[in-house]
Amino acid sequence: MVLRPIKKKLRNSIGQILVFKVFLPLLQNRESRCLLPLTAKQIHDLASNDELNFISDGVEVTNVTVVGRVYQKEDKASEYTFLVDDGTGQIECNRWIQESVDADELAAILIGMYVRVHGQLRGLQGRRFINIFSVRPVTDFNEITSHFVECIYVHFYNNRLRKGLATQPHSATNNTLKGYQAAPPSQFSAHFGTDGVSNIGQMILNLLQQPAYLANEDGAHRNVIAQHLHIPMNKLMEELQSLVDNGFIYSTIDDDHYKSTVNA
Numbered sequence: 001m002v003l004r005p006i007k008k009k010l011r012n013s014i015g016q017i018l019v020f021k022v023f024l025p026l027l028q029n030r031e032s033r034c035l036l037p038l039t040a041k042q043i044h045d046l047a048s049n050d051e052l053n054f055i056s057d058g059v060e061v062t063n064v065t066v067v068g069r070v071y072q073k074e075d076k077a078s079e080y081t082f083l084v085d086d087g088t089g090q091i092e093c094n095r096w097i098q099e100s101v102d103a104d105e106l107a108a109i110l111i112g113m114y115v116r117v118h119g120q121l122r123g124l125q126g127r128r129f130i131n132i133f134s135v136r137p138v139t140d141f142n143e144i145t146s147h148f149v150e151c152i153y154v155h156f157y158n159n160r161l162r163k164g165l166a167t168q169p170h171s172a173t174n175n176t177l178k179g180y181q182a183a184p185p186s187q188f189s190a191h192f193g194t195d196g197v198s199n200i201g202q203m204i205l206n207l208l209q210q211p212a213y214l215a216n217e218d219g220a221h222r223n224v225i226a227q228h229l230h231i232p233m234n235k236l237m238e239e240l241q242s243l244v245d246n247g248f249i250y251s252t253i254d255d256d257h258y259k260s261t262v263n264a
Contacts, residue, residue: 035063035064035065035118035247035261036056036059036061036063036064036065036154037064037065037066037147037150037151037154038056038061038064038065038066038151038154039066039086039088039089039148039151040066040068040084040085040086040088040089040090040091041088041089042056042088042151042155043064043066043089043091043121043128044089044091044128046061046121046128048123054121054123056155056158057155057158057159058158058159059158061121062120062121063118063119063120063121063133063261064118064119064120064121064130065116065117065118065119065147065247066084066086066091066116066117066130066147067084067086067114067115067116067117067138067143067144067147068084068085068086068087068091068114068115069084069085069086069112069113069114069115070082070083070084070085070109070110070111070112070113070114070115071083071084071085071090071111072111073109073110073111075106077097078096078097079094079095079096079097080094080095080097080103080106080109081093081094081095082109082111084115084117091128091129091130092127092128092129092130093117093119093129093130093132093135094129094130094131094132095131095132095135096131099254101255105135106135108137109135109137113137113138114137114138114141114144115135115136115137115138116135116136116138116143116147116247117130117132117134117135118132118133118134118135118247118250118261119131119132119133119134120133133247133250133261134244134247134250134261136245136247197242197243197246197248198239198242200229200231200235200236200239201239201242201243201248203229203231204225204229204236204239204240204243204249205243205248205249205260207220207225207228207229208220208225208249208258208259208260209260213259213260214259214260216259217252217259218252218253218257218259219249219252219257219258219259219260220257220258220259221256221257222236222237222240222256222257222258223256225240225258240258243258244258247261248260248261249261
């Protein structure tokens with residue numbers, strides 16, 4: 001009987017350790033690695049000390065999305081490279097070919113085609129490029145205008161609104177240090193146009209944005225997603241494909257594992 005309070009206290013202590021030592025760092029890492037819409041000029045103008053840590057308006061930039069026209073394309077045995085020209089400049093995009101499905105996806109990207117690219121911004125010997133997570137043709141040209149509007153809003157938010165909030169006494173919290181891309185999942189969805197995502201698609205996004213799956217390099221297997229959400233496999237695959245096409249998730253080690261681009 002005497003041991004029960006001790007065991008309970010021990011469990012609470014272990015729980016606190018897990019929260020502060022494991023899950024909190026994961027959440028903080030997630031907040032610093034969300035997806036930012038940028039133009040080619042903005043990317044080339046980013047401040048960086050070592051071509052790895054990029055800063056835009058005081059916010060760390062890791063994962064980006066760009067929209068533009070394919071200007072040049074080079075096909076190699078294990079890598080596809082092409083330039084995207086969005087009118088403000090050009091940015092190099094690279095995709096390593098691991099499976100035939102990767103080659104098929106890139107083979108559909110043609111010179112002169114408008115595309116949306118999601119990927120990780122990298123730098124090497126003074127040049128900057130994007131390691132592609134996903135790329136798809138733009139079928140609705142309103143998306144081009146929408147992308148530039150998003151770029152303007154993000155710049156305004158991080159450069160004006162965020163700094164304005166920092167001057168308010170009641171905002172003297174960690175929130176003043178976070179940029180536009182550090183919004184929680186619900187705000188992230190609203191900002192980046194996921195209003196059109198179905199309820200099932202939003203459930204999938206919420207699951208994949210949990211710390212356990214964000215920390216796993218392989219993401220989550222489709223069977224695990226179906227089991228957690230109780231969704232028929234044929235319906236699940238339709239929703240997964242829709243999320244992939246819109247750049248919210250991507251496949252990892254094979255076509256059965258998926259990961260959110262929020263923490264890619």
